Amino acid sequence: MNYPSRLAALALSFAMGILASSVSQAQQFPTKPIRLLVPFAAGATTDLMARALGQKLSDILGQPVIIDNRPGSDTIIAADILARSPADGHTLNLTLDVAFTVNPHLYSKLPYDPVRDFAPVSLVGTTALLMVANMKLPANNAQELVAYAKANPGKLNYGSGAASTQIAVELLKQSTGIDMVFIPFKGAAPALQALLSGDIDLAIAGFASFLPAIKQGKIKPLFVTGTARDASLPDVPTVVESGYPNVVVNNWFAVYAPAKTPPAIVDKLSRDIARVIAMPDFAERMRNIGVAPLASTPAELAARQKADSEKLGRVIKAAGIKVD
Numbered sequence: 054m055n056y057p058s059r060l061a062a063l064a065l066s067f068a069m070g071i072l073a074s075s076v077s078q079a080q081q082f083p084t085k086p087i088r089l090l091v092p093f094a095a096g097a098t099t100d101l102m103a104r105a106l107g108q109k110l111s112d113i114l115g116q117p118v119i120i121d122n123r124p125g126s127d128t129i130i131a132a133d134i135l136a137r138s139p140a141d142g143h144t145l146n147l148t149l150d151v152a153f154t155v156n157p158h159l160y161s162k163l164p165y166d167p168v169r170d171f172a173p174v175s176l177v178g179t180t181a182l183l184m185v186a187n188m189k190l191p192a193n194n195a196q197e198l199v200a201y202a203k204a205n206p207g208k209l210n211y212g213s214g215a216a217s218t219q220i221a222v223e224l225l226k227q228s229t230g231i232d233m234v235f236i237p238f239k240g241a242a243p244a245l246q247a248l249l250s251g252d253i254d255l256a257i258a259g260f261a262s263f264l265p266a267i268k269q270g271k272i273k274p275l276f277v278t279g280t281a282r283d284a285s286l287p288d289v290p291t292v293v294e295s296g297y298p299n300v301v302v303n304n305w306f307a308v309y310a311p312a313k314t315p316p317a318i319v320d321k322l323s324r325d326i327a328r329v330i331a332m333p334d335f336a337e338r339m340r341n342i343g344v345a346p347l348a349s350t351p352a353e354l355a356a357r358q359k360a361d362s363e364k365l366g367r368v369i370k371a372a373g374i375k376v377d
Contacts, residue, residue, distance in 0.1 A: 079317035082142055086117040090146040092131035094124045098261055098342050102177060102306055103147045105338050109329040127216065127376070128152040129163065136165040140172075140311040142318040147177065150305045151217040154362040158369040159216055159376045167362070172319050173354035174308040175326040178344040181279025181303055182221050183286070184211075184257045185272045187248050195225075195276040195295035198255075202231035210234040211255035212244035216374065218257045220365055221278045221302040223372040225292075228299045248272055259304070260285055260343035278302040285343060305361075306344065307354055323351055 087110070091103045100122060107118030123131040132152045138144035146152075153167040165171075184195075192198040202209050211233050213219045219235055226233060233255070238244040241258035248256045249271055256263075256272075264285060266272045274289045280301055282291060292300040308326060310319055327348035329335050339346045349357070 079315065079321045082318050082321060083114050083116045085143055086119050087111075087114070087142075088119050088121050088138075088144045090131040090135055090144065090148075091120055091122045092124060092128035092146070092148050092152065093122070095122055097124075098180070098259060098344065099147060099149060099306060101342050102339065102344065105335055106147065106177060106308075106326070106329055109332065109335055110325060113325050113328060127156055127159070129156060129160075132171075133164045135309060135311055136170040138311050140313040140315075142310055142314050142322060144311065145174065145322070146309045147306060148309065149217070150307065150358070150361060151215070153309075153358050154365050155217050155220065155369070157362065158366040159374060161375075161377055167358075170312050172310040172312055172314045173351045173358065174310050174319055175323040175351070176347050176349035176354055176357070177306045177308060177326065177330065178339050178346045179279075179303045179305045180259055180344045181277045181283065181291075182218055182257050183260050183263055183277055183283075183289070184222075184255060184275045185248065185263050185267065186255050186275055187251055187253070188271070188273060189251065190254050190273075192275065193273065194290060195292060195297060198275055199225075199229045199231055202233055203229075206232045207234065209254050210236050211257060212236045212238050212247050212253040213257050214238045214240040214242075214244050215258075216376065217302075217304060219374065220368050220372075221300065222257060223368055223374070224300045224302065225297065227368065227371060228297055245272075264343075283343065284340065305347070305357070307349075319351055323349075 089103050089107050091100050093099045103120050107120055111118045123134060128148055128151055131146055135146040157167045192201045211222055236253050241262035244256045245262060247253045260283060267274055274286055276295055277283055277289055277291045279291055280293050330346045330348040336346045
């Protein structure tokens, strides 16, 4: 055998050895409880999803799934912990997309690389945002809001508890040329209180934050940032129906593992998560908290992360949004 042939044979043998090792690890996985990091406090939408998912995964995998809430810093704390964890599949992170699509453009320096330091596993669900107004605002939908904002430039303001929700309004502003003042809050709850008290005109967040006040007639919904109406508010139009297709924003929730986690383990976790998402009782629990259940392959999640990061990065740059 000549030298190049020997090298090729050695490379093939090495690759086959790695593949065999990965498959063997997946067959034995998991060998201990799984730690599922959640970047929000107990009771938040992501936390509720994690507990429902963890319970089902525990039944499938035969090991407990322990929820570890690590809130703060716009999901950065939990992501940093994951990046530094052993790459054996026993530490995962159920997070909101902002960790990988928004934060890299908002922060000049992150303690991790959003691509190199993580292994995408699977989507879990998606959710649109909801724009609401106080009852005194003379606008009842997106078109009326745009018309009023154009007639009263700079006089309207809106509240938001996260940069990701601010981006949806920036898209509307860039698409229509309107001007509204952003009022930052430390979460959707204080933004809602300011709206109820009349301190702000509008607010934007996930459905769960506003549904009780809407049902009580204290605030009014204007539009949904997704492509389909939500079952909880079937009469509220989408931005697409309203004539603003460029304003579509769908946040997504997904599970990630540390980089260099064996591909066979990543694939096993992805398949098992897909099994959970297909369960009718799990899907119903997700819909009850305003989330549309959706699974994916690791490759599909990686592609979505890349596309959304590029799109939102352009919006953030054009709006001049920076956290530090």
